[in-house]
Amino acid sequence: MSRRTAGPRPPAEGGAHVEVLGLTAGYGRTRVLDGVRLSVGPGGWLAVIGPNGSGKSTLLRSVLGFHPHQGQVRIDGVPTTGMPRRDRARSMAYAPQTPVLPEGVTTREYVTLGRTPHRPLLSAPRSVDRQVVADVMERLGLAPMAERQLATLSGGEQQRAVLARALAQQPRVLLLDEPTAALDLGHAQQVLDLVDRLRRQDGLTVVSTLHDLTLAGQYADRLALLSEGRVVAEGSPADVLTAEALSTHYGARARVVDGPSGPAVLPVRSPD
Numbered sequence: 001m002s003r004r005t006a007g008p009r010p011p012a013e014g015g016a017h018v019e020v021l022g023l024t025a026g027y028g029r030t031r032v033l034d035g036v037r038l039s040v041g042p043g044g045w046l047a048v049i050g051p052n053g054s055g056k057s058t059l060l061r062s063v064l065g066f067h068p069h070q071g072q073v074r075i076d077g078v079p080t081t082g083m084p085r086r087d088r089a090r091s092m093a094y095a096p097q098t099p100v101l102p103e104g105v106t107t108r109e110y111v112t113l114g115r116t117p118h119r120p121l122l123s124a125p126r127s128v129d130r131q132v133v134a135d136v137m138e139r140l141g142l143a144p145m146a147e148r149q150l151a152t153l154s155g156g157e158q159q160r161a162v163l164a165r166a167l168a169q170q171p172r173v174l175l176l177d178e179p180t181a182a183l184d185l186g187h188a189q190q191v192l193d194l195v196d197r198l199r200r201q202d203g204l205t206v207v208s209t210l211h212d213l214t215l216a217g218q219y220a221d222r223l224a225l226l227s228e229g230r231v232v233a234e235g236s237p238a239d240v241l242t243a244e245a246l247s248t249h250y251g252a253r254a255r256v257v258d259g260p261s262g263p264a265v266l267p268v269r270s271p272d
C-alpha cells in the first residue's frame with residue numbers, strides 16, 4: 001500500500017455537520033432504534049459501538065435515508081428528507097458491512113461508480129474522474145489489481161475496493177459500517193490511517209461502526225455506545241470504554257488500560 005501523502009482531491013466544501021435528532025426506526029412492528037440523538041461536526045470522527053443487534057447498521061442506513069425512520073437527520077442544519085438523491089450522494093458516501101458487488105466489472109470500473117454523483121448522467125468518466133479514481137486506488141493499495149475482475153479479489157481486497165468507491169465519491173460525510181471486518185491488522189491500520197488523514201486534512205466528517213473497541217478508541221474522537229436501540233453512553237473514548245460498561249452492555253469481561261494512543265481493551269479469560 002502506498003505511503004504517499006498526496007491523495008484524492010479534497011471534498012469541494014470540506015466536511016459537514018451531521019445531526020441525528022430523535023431517530024426511531026424498526027422492522028415491521030419491532031422497534032430497533034429509539035430516539036437516537038447524535039451530533040458530529042466537520043472533521044469529527046464518531047464511532048458507534050455496541051453489541052450485536054444493537055442497531056448500529058440500521059442507524060447508518062437510516063442516516064443515509066435507505067431505511068424508513070421517524071425523527072430528523074440534518075446536514076449543516078438542512079433536513080435530508082426531501083433532499084434530491086444526487087445531492088445526498090454528493091454529501092454522503094457509504095461503505096456497507098456486506099455490500100452487494102456487481103458482477104462482470106473490473107476493480108477500476110467499480111471504484112469509478114463512486115464518481116456517478118459528480119458526472120453528467122450517462123457520460124463517460126472525465127479526466128478528473130479518472131485521476132480521483134487512480135489516486136484513491138493507489139492510496140488503498142488497489143492499483144496492482146485495477147484491471148482484475150472485482151469478483152476475483154480476496155475478501156479484504158474487496159473491502160478496500162468498497163471503501164475506495166466511497167472515497168472516490170469525495171463526500172463531505174463518510175459512513176463506514178465495520179470497515180475493517182475483513183482486514184488484517186496492517187491493512188486495518190492503513191485504511192483507518194487514510195480516513196484519519198482525510199478528516200484531519202480536509203475536514204471530512206466520519207461516522208463509523210467498529211467492533212474492535214481498541215481501534216475505535218484510537219481513531220474516533222467520540223464514541224456513542226448503542227444498546228437495545230438507545231445511546232447509553234457518549235463521549236471521549238476514555239469516558240465510554242470502561243470495564244463496567246463492557247460488562248453491562250456486552251456481557252464481557254475485560255480490562256481497559258491506557259494504550260499509546262488511547263484506551264486499549266483487553267479481554268479477560270473466564271477463570272475456570
Ligand SMILES: Nc1ncnc2c1ncn2[C@@H]1O[C@H](COP(=O)(O)OP(=O)(O)OP(=O)(O)O)[C@@H](O)[C@H]1O
Nearest residue numbers: 027032050051052053054055056057058059097209
Ligand atoms: N431486514 C430485517 N428484518 C428484520 N429484522 C432485522 C432486519 N435487519 C436487521 N434486523 C434486526 O434489527 C436489529 C438491529 O440490527 P442491526 O444490523 O442494525 O444491528 P447491528 O448493531 O449493526 O448488529 P451487528 O453488530 O451484529 O452487525 C437486530 O435484532 C436484527 O436482527
